[in-house]
Amino acid sequence: MENAYGTLSGPNITIRELQKDKISFILSDTDLSVANSLRRVMIAEVPTIAIDMVEIETNTTVLADEFIAHRLGMIPIESTDVERIKYTRDCTCSQYCSECSVELTLHVKCTDDRTRDVTSRELISSNPQFQPVLTDKNDSGILIVKLRKGHELSIKCIAKKGVAKEHAKWSPVSGVAFEYDPYNKLRHTHYWIEEDEKKEWPLSKNAALEAPPDPNAPFDYNAKPDRFYFSSETVGSLQPEEVVSMAMKTLLDKLAYVQMQLKEEVDMKKQDHTSWGY
Amino acid sequence: MSPAKTRTHNEDIDEDVSSADEEMALEGTEDMMETEENTEDADADAEEAMVPADKIEIVAGSSDPTCMTFCFKEEDHTLGNSLRHMVMKNPLVDYCGYSIPHPSEAKMNVHIQTTDATNAVEALNKGFDDLTDLCQHVISKFKKELKNGNFEYSPEGNWSQN
Numbered sequence: 132m133e134n135a136y137g138t139l140s141g142p143n144i145t146i147r148e149l150q151k152d153k154i155s156f157i158l159s160d161t162d163l164s165v166a167n168s169l170r171r172v173m174i175a176e177v178p179t180i181a182i183d184m185v186e187i188e189t190n191t192t193v194l195a196d197e198f199i200a201h202r203l204g205m206i207p208i209e210s211t212d213v214e215r216i217k218y219t220r221d222c223t224c225s226q227y228c229s230e231c232s233v234e235l236t237l238h239v240k241c242t243d244d245r246t247r248d249v250t251s252r253e254l255i256s257s258n259p260q261f262q263p264v265l266t267d268k269n270d271s272g273i274l275i276v277k278l279r280k281g282h283e284l285s286i287k288c289i290a291k292k293g294v295a296k297e298h299a300k301w302s303p304v305s306g307v308a309f310e311y312d313p314y315n316k317l318r319h320t321h322y323w324i325e326e327d328e329k330k331e332w333p334l335s336k337n338a339a340l341e342a343p344p345d346p347n348a349p350f351d352y353n354a355k356p357d358r359f360y361f362s363s364e365t366v367g368s369l370q371p372e373e374v375v376s377m378a379m380k381t382l383l384d385k386l387a388y389v390q391m392q393l394k395e396e397v398d399m400k401k402q403d404h405t406s407w408g409y
Numbered sequence: 410m411s412p413a414k415t416r417t418h419n420e421d422i423d424e425d426v427s428s429a430d431e432e433m434a435l436e437g438t439e440d441m442m443e444t445e446e447n448t449e450d451a452d453a454d455a456e457e458a459m460v461p462a463d464k465i466e467i468v469a470g471s472s473d474p475t476c477m478t479f480c481f482k483e484e485d486h487t488l489g490n491s492l493r494h495m496v497m498k499n500p501l502v503d504y505c506g507y508s509i510p511h512p513s514e515a516k517m518n519v520h521i522q523t524t525d526a527t528n529a530v531e532a533l534n535k536g537f538d539d540l541t542d543l544c545q546h547v548i549s550k551f552k553k554e555l556k557n558g559n560f561e562y563s564p565e566g567n568w569s570q571n
């Protein structure tokens with residue numbers, strides 16, 4: 132693909148492991164900047180759905196309204212169909228509507244003498260495609276608040292589409308581990324040591340996939356990293372493989388948009404010049 | 410929940426929207442709050458409204474078409490560093506660098522200097538095209554790899570072990 136400059140056959144991806152909530156893969160034959168862009172987009176620019184506004188009708192629990200609103204924002208919501216929801220800023224409505232939001236309601240009152248746990252399972256979604264994430268049938272859900280006898284919580288939540296660049300609650304991943312050059316041949320890492328680097332800094336498991344350096348070889352100052360070890364864990368709103376492909380798609384959309392804007396700017400500049408008789 | 414019920418429920422929301430403000434003002438019992446600070450949101454809205462006018466600006470300087478600086482609004486290292494790399498790969502380009510002059514200003518500058526065989530705008534466009542090709546290549550490789558399934562796969566993962 133990248134044959135324009137007669138280089139390699141383009142970057143390669145090798146998936147090492149895939150689980151319900153985790154993916155581990157190697158991106159190779161590409162530049163650090165490209166690998167880092169993928170990492171950054173996975174963390175901060177893949178859209179998901181998260182609760183953004185909360186209308187509190189009754190709250191006689193021990194937690195303050197703001198406290199509960201914050202807790203609700205952090206609950207992951209199944210976002211596989213996020214593409215069907217618009218950003219509110221692109222929507223024709225003034226505040227929110229069914230095209231740019233999902234409504235979740237919760238109404239619980241404790242009438243027992245026992246402590247009553249309120250969990251994410253009790254959030255009723257207006258759209259069955261967007262439910263609070265549950266790992267399986269036995270999952271008890273995420274604890275929101277505990278009630279004693281007489282306590283009541285009645286709320287309406289508006290979940291919206293967003294990206295983690297705006298607020299971390301929209302991130303589809305809890306983290307992306309990113310490593311290259313496990314032997315530190317490139318000397319990009321400066322280890323803090325007391326006595327012995329080898330003893331105090333054990334090799335990562337990715338080192339097993341690379342040839343150990345020759346201790347007598349001179350330092351190659353032209354060498355560049357070209358194998359990047361990714362492993363990421365999701366919060367459950369998207370499947371791990373979806374996060375990677377949606378990240379690449381987000382990057383493509385961004386490129387297409389910016390390139391179009393560039394064309395507009397250049398055309399505008401050209402027009403300015405011709406009108407001045409250049 | 411049945412789909413029919415969902416639809417009627419949604420129609421209710423639309424009605425509620427128009428009257429929500431009045432209700433809040435009258436009753437004063439209903440609290441409306443966002444999970445983050447309102448002031449922050451207002452700022453973001455103002456910024457967004459301004460941006461589309463000129464997402465990219467050609468920074469004024471010499472009239473030399475082989476040496477130009479482009480200012481990208483609302484972009485950061487995600488685009489800047491990989492774009493810089495792709496533009497630098499072009500043998501007709503002498504120099505390409507990017508910078509984010511100030512962390513509290515959402516601006517990213519890309520400077521390109523080319524040989525006489527091309528110009529900065531062409532080089533930038535080629536950078537975009539090449540980066541797009543690369544991303545498409547990575548997507549297709551990733552999809553192929555998923556289909557091949559030559560990896561450890563456990564759909565249940567560690568969910569139940571926690």
Ligand SMILES: [Zn+2]
Nearest residue numbers: 222224228231
């Ligand atoms: Zn809307």
